[in-house]
Amino acid sequence: MQIIKNISELRAIIKNWRKDGLSVGLVPTMGYLHEGHKSLIDRAVKENDRVVVSDFVNPTQFGPNEDFESYPRDINADAALCESAGADIIFNPEAEEMYDDALTTVNMTDITEGLCGKTRPTHFSGVCTVVSKLFNIVTPDRAYFGQKDAQQLCVIRKMVKDLNFDIEIIGCPIVREGDGLAKSSRNTYLNPEERKAALCLSRALQLGKSKISDGEENADKIVKIISEEIQKEPLAKIDYVEAVNYNNLKPLSKIEKPLLCAIAVYIGKTRLIDNFIIE
Numbered sequence: 001m002q003i004i005k006n007i008s009e010l011r012a013i014i015k016n017w018r019k020d021g022l023s024v025g026l027v028p029t030m031g032y033l034h035e036g037h038k039s040l041i042d043r044a045v046k047e048n049d050r051v052v053v054s055d056f057v058n059p060t061q062f063g064p065n066e067d068f069e070s071y072p073r074d075i076n077a078d079a080a081l082c083e084s085a086g087a088d089i090i091f092n093p094e095a096e097e098m099y100d101d102a103l104t105t106v107n108m109t110d111i112t113e114g115l116c117g118k119t120r121p122t123h124f125s126g127v128c129t130v131v132s133k134l135f136n137i138v139t140p141d142r143a144y145f146g147q148k149d150a151q152q153l154c155v156i157r158k159m160v161k162d163l164n165f166d167i168e169i170i171g172c173p174i175v176r177e178g179d180g181l182a183k184s185s186r187n188t189y190l191n192p193e194e195r196k197a198a199l200c201l202s203r204a205l206q207l208g209k210s211k212i213s214d215g216e217e218n219a220d221k222i223v224k225i226i227s228e229e230i231q232k233e234p235l236a237k238i239d240y241v242e243a244v245n246y247n248n249l250k251p252l253s254k255i256e257k258p259l260l261c262a263i264a265v266y267i268g269k270t271r272l273i274d275n276f277i278i279e
């Protein structure tokens with residue numbers, strides 16, 4: 001496995017793979033890899049002849065007061081995980097290599113404005129721009145994204161359709177810790193007390209899901225049940241709790257498929273997201 005920092009070097013390798021008729025899978029990440037990322041890489045390795053994992057803490061998807069500087073980084077551990085999972089390349093560019101003097105961005109309206117877009121108004125422009133660039137650099141057959149970032153997955157699918165990228169987008173299920181907390185690079189910010197408190201996210205979602213299984217059809221009631229469960233935790237502060245249509249991300253009044261029930265919650269200073277989808 002190789003660590004590549006340079007776009008032209010990566011392109012030359014991929015050109016050779018293409019000459020040999022090999023298929024290519026891409027797993028875009030911000031690094032500090034965990035089992036959630038590994039599940040995407042494992043699937044990519046199964047479904048493609050060659051796999052590129054991008055490992056880039058993308059500055060343009062962070063807001064001015066967010067955690068770009070403190071975001072955890074460990075390229076050596078990431079390389080070990082990718083190597084053991086059978087990836088062929090980690091693409092780990094510097095920000096200058098990716099952006100240089102760029103003046104172009106990719107912006108999407110509507111579905112980027114609700115949910116995480118409310119508190120992170122520039123986030124999805126950063127995501128769409130960097131993912132477009134990665135798609136153009138790697139030209140993968142398939143790209144792998146986690147349902148953990150459900151709005152992001154929805155936005156990427158729409159971008160691929162709107163801009164005619166000839167790439168299959170594969171969504172992969174959320175990988176959780178044994179006690180239910182969704183795995184996230186940001187979990188490292190949590191102190192032991194906050195780590196316990198963070199369980200309110202998965203617990204509240206589980207409760208909401210069970211009420212739906214029991215026959216509750218009123219979306220506002222489900223949102224209320226989830227919100228009240230989170231509010232029982234003193235360290236938690238809700239950013240949003242929403243039940244939306246998973247195609248257009250518009251709020252639902254009646255629970256119907258495809259449903260995305262998504263939440264963002266601050267535990268202390270750490271903002272965590274989680275969700276469940278019923279398709």
Ligand code: AMP
Binds near residue numbers: 185
């Ligand atoms: P990140 O490095 O956090 O930007 O995540 C890179 C990719 O890994 C995204 O497509 C995420 O949705 C996915 N991912 C992150 N955490 C998980 C998880 N716990 N389970 C499944 N996929 C995940």
